[in-house]
Amino acid sequence: MIRHHPAETTLFACAAGTLPAAHAEVIRVHAALCPACAAGLALAEAAGGVLLEALAPTAMAEDALARTLARLDHVVPAPAPAPARFDVAALASGRWRRVAPGIAMMPLLRRDATDSRLDLIRVAPGRALLSHGHSGAETTCVLAGTFSDETGDYGFGDCMETDTALAHQPRARGEEECICLIAVTHHLQPKSWLGRLVRPLLGM
Ligand SMILES: [Zn+2]
Known part of the structure; x- marks a missing residue:
């Protein structure tokens, strides 16, 4: 749900x-x-x-x-589509780029005039992203698995919007890897020296 x-x-x-x-x-x-x-x-x-x-x-x-x-x-909204699960096997066969142990990314839209980009990110169970803040908006939709951060738990279909006020560290939960569609404007702001070191690898 x-x-x-x-x-x-x-x-x-x-x-x-x-x-x-x-x-x-x-x-x-x-x-x-x-x-x-x-x-x-x-x-x-x-x-x-x-x-x-x-x-x-x-x-x-x-x-x-x-x-x-x-x-x-009198406006009648279009009939809502039935929820369908993503074909995780198909997603997994795409061109993933490993960026850290247990973390891979697939760029979908390059950085545009609004300095926004769109990526798929795939995180192994138990793995966490860098603890980071944001210099612009971040919008995420979970396509498989579950992640948690300081604001709660997010499962299949959940949408998360963050702005510059939030710093968080999303971590994949459960047995299944977590795959998210994620849009980022400007850049993530890593909170650790290690994060600052690897952020250019992520390109986010
Ligand atoms: Zn909704």
């Missing part, structure tokens, strides 16, 4: 196209697994469309707002 969801403001930003592409990908993957967020995203997209249509170049009709709200009442 999915317990961690992106903020409503994130769903709206995703629908409005104002999220960096890497973060939007993570949100859309989460929404593909989460009927509640799929419905929220569909509603946000529909609301955006209706509001854009209501934008008149000159003065709006007095009843424009009432009519817009009335139309929103």
Whole structure:
């Protein structure tokens, strides 16, 4: 069962196209697994469309707002897809790059104009990432396994959003390796000298 969801403001930003592409990908993957967020995203997209249509170049009709709200009442979110597990075997056959013992990465989107990148990261049971802070947003969706950090436990489909206020050390839990889709803007800020030494290897 999915317990961690992106903020409503994130769903709206995703629908409005104002999220960096890497973060939007993570949100859309989460929404593909989460009927509640799929419905929220569909509603946000529909609301955006209706509001854009209501934008008149000159003065709006007095009843424009009432009519817009009335139309929103009739917006029917797209049917939510049934949650499906990722094909972990297929994921595991991809081009992984080992970056540390028990940790491998697969870059999916290179750093773009927003200084954001998208990667798959795969962590062996019991292994932890570097303890780190953030100089920008980080959005994660768990595709297999479980990880824990200072804020809680995250399992299949869970979405985690962090900002510059959080420092954490995610660790893979349980018997299964943990595979996450992760978008990072700017860079992780390692808390240890070892972390600072290996961060360039991660490229994150
Ligand atoms: Zn959700």
